[in-house]
Each structure stands twice: as C-alpha cells, then as structure tokens.
Amino acid sequence: MTLAVDLLDRGVLPLVACATAVLCWILPGLGLASWFDRRRARADVMARRLFLPKTPPLWVYGAPAAALGSFGLLALAGLWIPGLFIAVIAWIFMEGLPRRAQKKRGRRFDLQFVDALMGLSNGLKAGMSLPQALEQVSRDVPAPVSEEFADILREYGLGKTIDQAFEDAAERIDSRNYDLVTLAFRVGKERGGNLSEVFEKIAASIREIWRLEENIRTVSTEGRSSARFMTAMPPLFLLLLWFMDAKSMMLLFTDPVGIGILTVVVLLNVLGQLWIRKILDVDV
Numbered sequence: 001m002t003l004a005v006d007l008l009d010r011g012v013l014p015l016v017a018c019a020t021a022v023l024c025w026i027l028p029g030l031g032l033a034s035w036f037d038r039r040r041a042r043a044d045v046m047a048r049r050l051f052l053p054k055t056p057p058l059w060v061y062g063a064p065a066a067a068l069g070s071f072g073l074l075a076l077a078g079l080w081i082p083g084l085f086i087a088v089i090a091w092i093f094m095e096g097l098p099r100r101a102q103k104k105r106g107r108r109f110d111l112q113f114v115d116a117l118m119g120l121s122n123g124l125k126a127g128m129s130l131p132q133a134l135e136q137v138s139r140d141v142p143a144p145v146s147e148e149f150a151d152i153l154r155e156y157g158l159g160k161t162i163d164q165a166f167e168d169a170a171e172r173i174d175s176r177n178y179d180l181v182t183l184a185f186r187v188g189k190e191r192g193g194n195l196s197e198v199f200e201k202i203a204a205s206i207r208e209i210w211r212l213e214e215n216i217r218t219v220s221t222e223g224r225s226s227a228r229f230m231t232a233m234p235p236l237f238l239l240l241l242w243f244m245d246a247k248s249m250m251l252l253f254t255d256p257v258g259i260g261i262l263t264v265v266v267l268l269n270v271l272g273q274l275w276i277r278k279i280l281d282v283d284v
Helices: 002-010 012-032 032-049 057-076 080-095 097-125 130-140 145-157 162-170 176-191 194-218 220-245 256-280
Strands: none
Touching: 032 057, 032 097, 057 080, 057 097, 097 130, 097 145, 097 176, 097 194, 097 220, 130 145, 145 162, 162 176, 176 194, 194 220, 220 256
C-alpha cells in the first residue's frame, strides 16, 4: 500500500495507466488480435485431441497475462531484471499447460491400455470381429481409452478402414505402447496372424516394461531427490540473503558484474539439472 501511494504521489501510476490504455488501443492494429486467434486455434486443436468440452482460457491468455502481470508488478517496484526473469519463467510454465495435460492423459491411457488389450484379445477369442471387440471394450473401460476407441469406431463408420483408423489415432495419443500396438497390428494385417495372440503378447510385454521402469524409478529416487534439492538451493540461498541484506543483494540485479554472476549461476544451475536428468533418464 505504501509503495502504491508513493508511486501515485510521483505520478507513476497515472502514467502507467495511460500507457496501458494507449497500448490496448494500438496493439490490436499491430496484429495482436490475429496473434491471439492463432493461439486460440492451436489451443482448440489440442482441446479436441484431449476430448475436452471446451478450450481452457488459460491455454490462450494464461501465458501473456502471467508474464505481463509479473513483469509489471516487479517493474513498478523497480526490480526490472528480476521482473524479466520471473516473466520468462511464468511464460514457459503457462505455455507448458497443454503439453502437461496431454502427458497426464497419456499416463492415464497407458494405465488402462493393458486391460483394454486383454479385452480385445478375449473378444476376438470369443468370435467377435475387431470392430465389435472395440465397441465392447469402449463400453467397459473408462476414459481416456473409451474415448479413443469410440473415436476409432466413429472414423470406421465414416468409411475408413479399421487399420487406418488405428494409425490415425496414434497421431493424437502420446503413448509408446499404442505405437507398438499399431505397428504389430499393421504387420499382422500384412503377413497374417492371430490378432488375439498378438494383443495378449503385447499386453504381457507392456507389463514387463512397467516392472522394469518401476524398478529403475525406485533405484533412482535418491538421485532425483538430490537433483531437486541442488536445483532449489541457489534460489533459496538468494532469498535468504535478500532478507539478511537486501541492499547488497540488489547489486546482483543492478550492477553489470552482479548481473553477469547471476547469469552464470542460472546457466550452470540449468545445465546441471539437465545433465542429472539425462543421467537418470534410462530408456527401457
């Protein structure tokens, strides 16, 4: 409140308000509206892939609002360099929301996929055709597998072949297990074979891969915890020094030497985190 009153007394807040109004009037003519239209189009495509009823507004406006808001607040307090740094972090975090939603849905798909494959195998053994087995599994298995199988059946009903519908679904499903099934399905259709046995063997292979991945995750837990701790230490140390001696800490953001030191620390921290993640990321 004191900072706001001080800025108001100096005439800074009215100036910022006028500049904001001018920008809001000018920027649409400079392509801001078309830029937001392109962002909305990309978000709509991702929302349809995830079978969402509507596009989350955060996917369209979240990143610009978070970056501009964080930078504006810190810039008003005179912290231009920290404001720019926080704005970049806010932009990256908000821009990653659709991708994280897709990965989360992919993990849920993988957890249900083994049961779905066993359902397909059992249906084929019972004498059903593949579309009939897909329809039964789509009723018995929850989303997202039921959504994807229902979409495959919808495309099959519109005239696509069942193998083409399977392959087209792989473009929106972020799952290596599904890619393996589509490959095996295509080979089985070309060279012949028992699809029920193929699905059953793939389900067994996926279970074994999960067992190995869980074992690797358990063994590398300590290393991952150490990586998080090492990454969080520099920001926490800077925050502690800020409370101890804020005036001296400001030299890191205002003095050229301090800015250089801070840049080197950030780069080394990021490189160290990427290096540790590369070492601990074992592909099964």
